[in-house]
Amino acid sequence: MSKPKFTREEALAFHIDPTPGKWEVQATVPMTTQRDLSLAYSPGVAVPCEEIAANPEAAYDYTNKGNLVAVISNGTAVLGLGNLGALGGKPVMEGKSVLFKRFADVNSIDIELDTEDPDEFCKAVRLMGPTFGGINLEDIKAPECFIIEQRLKEEMDIPVFHDDQHGTAVICAAGLINALKISGKKIEDVKIVLNGAGAAGIACIELLKSMGARHENCIVCDTKGVIYQGRTEGMNQWKSAHAVSTEHRTLEEAMVGADVFLGVSAKGAVTQEMVKAMGDNPVIFAMANPDPEITPEEAHEVRVDAIVATGRSDYPNQVNNVLGFPYLFRGALDIHARAINDEMKIACAQALADLAREDVPDEVALAYGKSLTFGRDYIIPTPFDPRLIHRIPPAVARAGMETGAARRPIIDMDGYEEGLKSRMDPTASILRSINTRARAAQARMIFAEGDDPRVLRAAVMYQRSGLGKALVVGREDDVKKKLEDAGLADAVRELEVVNAKNTPHLQAYKDFLYDRLQRKGFDRSDIHRMAARDRHVFASLMLAHGHGDGLITGATRKSAHVMQLINHVFDADAEHGAAGVTALLHKGRIVLISDTLVHEWPDENDLANIAERAADVAKHLGLDPRVAFVSFSTFGYPVSERAEKMHLAPAVLDQRGVDFEYEGEMTVDVALNVQAQEAYPFQRLSGTANILVVPARHSASISTKLMQEMAGATVIGPILAGVEKSIQICSTNMTANDILNMAVLAACKVG
Numbered sequence: 107m108s109k110p111k112f113t114r115e116e117a118l119a120f121h122i123d124p125t126p127g128k129w130e131v132q133a134t135v136p137m138t139t140q141r142d143l144s145l146a147y148s149p150g151v152a153v154p155c156e157e158i159a160a161n162p163e164a165a166y167d168y169t170n171k172g173n174l175v176a177v178i179s180n181g182t183a184v185l186g187l188g189n190l191g192a193l194g195g196k197p198v199m200e201g202k203s204v205l206f207k208r209f210a211d212v213n214s215i216d217i218e219l220d221t222e223d224p225d226e227f228c229k230a231v232r233l234m235g236p237t238f239g240g241i242n243l244e245d246i247k248a249p250e251c252f253i254i255e256q257r258l259k260e261e262m263d264i265p266v267f268h269d270d271q272h273g274t275a276v277i278c279a280a281g282l283i284n285a286l287k288i289s290g291k292k293i294e295d296v297k298i299v300l301n302g303a304g305a306a307g308i309a310c311i312e313l314l315k316s317m318g319a320r321h322e323n324c325i326v327c328d329t330k331g332v333i334y335q336g337r338t339e340g341m342n343q344w345k346s347a348h349a350v351s352t353e354h355r356t357l358e359e360a361m362v363g364a365d366v367f368l369g370v371s372a373k374g375a376v377t378q379e380m381v382k383a384m385g386d387n388p389v390i391f392a393m394a395n396p397d398p399e400i401t402p403e404e405a406h407e408v409r410v411d412a413i414v415a416t417g418r419s420d421y422p423n424q425v426n427n428v429l430g431f432p433y434l435f436r437g438a439l440d441i442h443a444r445a446i447n448d449e450m451k452i453a454c455a456q457a458l459a460d461l462a463r464e465d466v467p468d469e470v471a472l473a474y475g476k477s478l479t480f481g482r483d484y485i486i487p488t489p490f491d492p493r494l495i496h497r498i499p500p501a502v503a504r505a506g507m508e509t510g511a512a513r514r515p516i517i518d519m520d521g522y523e524e525g526l527k528s529r530m531d532p533t534a535s536i537l538r539s540i541n542t543r544a545r546a547a548q549a550r551m552i553f554a555e556g557d558d559p560r561v562l563r564a565a566v567m568y569q570r571s572g573l574g575k576a577l578v579v580g581r582e583d584d585v586k587k588k589l590e591d592a593g594l595a596d597a598v599r600e601l602e603v604v605n606a607k608n609t610p611h612l613q614a615y616k617d618f619l620y621d622r623l624q625r626k627g628f629d630r631s632d633i634h635r636m637a638a639r640d641r642h643v644f645a646s647l648m649l650a651h652g653h654g655d656g657l658i659t660g661a662t663r664k665s666a667h668v669m670q671l672i673n674h675v676f677d678a679d680a681e682h683g684a685a686g687v688t689a690l691l692h693k694g695r696i697v698l699i700s701d702t703l704v705h706e707w708p709d710e711n712d713l714a715n716i717a718e719r720a721a722d723v724a725k726h727l728g729l730d731p732r733v734a735f736v737s738f739s740t741f742g743y744p745v746s747e748r749a750e751k752m753h754l755a756p757a758v759l760d761q762r763g764v765d766f767e768y769e770g771e772m773t774v775d776v777a778l779n780v781q782a783q784e785a786y787p788f789q790r791l792s793g794t795a796n797i798l799v800v801p802a803r804h805s806a807s808i809s810t811k812l813m814q815e816m817a818g819a820t821v822i823g824p825i826l827a828g829v830e831k832s833i834q835i836c837s838t839n840m841t842a843n844d845i846l847n848m849a850v851l852a853a854c855k856v857g
């Protein structure tokens with residue numbers, strides 16, 4: 107599996123752009139008018155305040171408490187990096203908050219408490235209890251974490267959950283259920299060695315013992331070696347509970363003949379010799395972050411029969427609490443739980459293990475760019491599996507309801523599962539799937555404008571992200587200097603710089619161009635000038651000759667000008683059915699607008715072509731196309747000469763017999779709003795439109811730019827569709843990241 111390569115600089119840049127940190131707060135109610143103000147704030151706000159004071163349960167209805175979780179840490183055990191202090195751990199806690207939102211639509215806020223004193227810590231958390239629907243404790247070192255969690259659970263009436271203990275234990279249990287199925291062993295029989303007797307370790311071993319692992323079969327180690335009966339050094343009551351009577355004193359001795367190794371300790375704690383000494387089909391969960399106790403490569407080198415998991419996302423089998431805490435809290439919040447109890451945790455582990463044994467749907471395989479089948483390299487679902495959100499929380503909620511943890515049980519479980527499906531932002535999975543397909547394609551991408559630092563940065567990112575090879579058109583010395591100025595001196599040797607001087611193909615390019623243009627008023631010297639000196643033409647010629655798989659250009663010149671140059675080499679024009687499609691991503695919706703690039707004033711036949719091109723793009727993005735021909739009139743009213751072509755375009759598609767939904771003409775609100783559609787019961791769209799075919803280039807430009815500027819929509823494109831080769835035209839205001847996105851689209855041939 108390819109590893110993401112990123113530099114420290116890139117990791118820092120990720121945390122700075124577009125604004126420092128990883129999340130922000132947004133309002134869910136309008137705050138525009140005097141009336142809004144008097145309802146949201148004084149005097150209107152008094153009403154819910156009084157309701158809640160009289161009935162605290164009403165807080166779940168009138169405030170965001172019911173979907174708000176605090177991620178709280180003091181930074182004393184930040185991943186496996188040690189005690190970095192409260193502030194030092196903030197990026198991890200912000201990250202956990204973002205994961206809550208991304209994977210389970212739980213609103214979350216990180217809180218870093220500057221204290222190592224459990225009393226102070228508990229007091230602070232307890233006092234802020236009314237704000238939240240749940241408390242996720244994170245990266246607090248043992249043994250203080252045990253005291254803190256226990257006390258807060260007793261004192262608070264909302265779920266308090268130490269993720270490093272129970273989140274890890276749940277995922278470890280899920281993985282182990284399946285790993286043992288593969289190795290053909292039973293939990294009651296296996297010899298387990300646990301390295302790390304802190305938060306994660308103690309919780310893992312306790313959960314496994316409650317699931318049948320035998321005390322005498324489990325050896326626990328820490329920095330002082332084996333925890334044996336009678337040991338006094340570095341002990342505490344939580345470790346003592348797992349001390350066994352044994353002659354072994356070191357991890358090395360304990361590993362001889364072991365069936366299972368669980369590591370929640372530190373980087374490199376396990377050697378190949380230790381792995382060699384384990385029993386047959388050994389299970390190795392090296393879960394320390396960010397670097398495991400032993401890497402899968404090292405383990406497999408000495409034991410091909412090993413089933414290996416790590417906590418990282420760049421190896422198969424990611425045993426990481428990210429698979430647990432979002433869904434455990436989702437289920438707990440949805441029943442207004444008082445606590446997350448053991449039954450809920452075990453239900454979560456079982457549901458995860460079951461899911462990994464099911465057939466993986468195509469969409470997941472597509473998103474990962476490979477088939478996933480239950481086995482040594484797939485013992486646990488992948489974090490981006492879209493089934494997790496509607497499979498795990500119901501299992502947790504059901505267990506909570508059965509064990510009395512629910513304040514408000516869910517009556518309609520089927521409805522709940524359906525609601526969970528629609529809860530997630532579909533745009534995220536679309537973007538992810540495009541990325542994975544691009545990675546699988548390994549396209550050689552031609553970046554035509556190698557004199558632009560943003561383009562160079564995008565080219566470097568393209569190559570370093572493992573998407574494929576970046577070919578940069580430019581002068582070697584200029585590219586080198588600009589990379590150095592951009593702090594990317596080390597990328598100089600990585601990129602292939604191509605130009606008219608160093609290509610052996612210039613003559614072939616010129617002959618090709620002359621053939622195309624000789625009857626269009628171009629002579630040999632015009633052709634030489636264009637092929638050798640114009641980077642857009644040169645790059646297009648490279649693409650036309652198969653010296654690259656895709657082309658990215660347009661970041662430095664107006665798109666109309668770039669299109670004109672490209673058309674010397676390709677037939678990327680209206681006449682040949684090309685069209686520009688722009689994807690707008692906003693508030694979990696994705697809508698394509700077309701034509702944003704090629705047709706100036708299309709007639710009804712052109713509009714039908716545009717609809718077909720846009721529908722192709724939609725299918726490539728994994729959407730079922732629903733086209734609306736939009737105008738200022740709806741189904742013939744008000745009558746206007748200008749709207750007529752929009753009225754006629756659907757009839758053109760009727761004649762063509764296309765395989766997607768379309769309707770029109772209609773106003774944008776009818777296209778995008780189901781209620782507005784109800785006024786036209788005869789209309790044929792089965793839901794809101796996801797493709798808007800607009801009357802002309804100006805309306806396309808106005809609507810996309812308005813959405814971008816006013817609503818803050820993410821704009822991808824225009825995607826050039828309907829051209830034989832994969833070409834994407836950037837716009838001049840794009841950032842390096844936007845340009846990279848265009849390259850990703852070009853790589854997976856979305857157009």
Ligand SMILES: NC(=O)C1=CN([C@@H]2O[C@H](COP(=O)(O)OP(=O)(O)OC[C@H]3O[C@@H](n4cnc5c(N)ncnc54)[C@H](OP(=O)(O)O)[C@@H]3O)[C@@H](O)[C@H]2O)C=CC1
Nearest residue numbers: 185186248302303304305306328329371394395417426427
């Ligand atoms: N994959 C996942 O989902 C998760 C992974 N983890 C990882 O687990 C590790 C521990 O986290 P956590 O339990 O929260 O931390 P704690 O600080 O609570 O516990 C760390 C434990 O590891 C032991 N330890 C440290 N270094 C070694 C070593 N070289 N050999 C043997 N034992 C060692 C410590 O021993 P002693 O008691 O003697 O000091 C202590 O018992 C981290 O790397 C963390 O990233 C944690 C949570 C989730």
Ligand SMILES: CC(=O)C(=O)O
Nearest residue numbers: 185186270395426427
């Ligand atoms: C994953 C996690 O929570 C940790 O490594 O601490």
Ligand SMILES: [Mg+2]
Nearest residue numbers: 185244245270
């Ligand atoms: Mg953690």
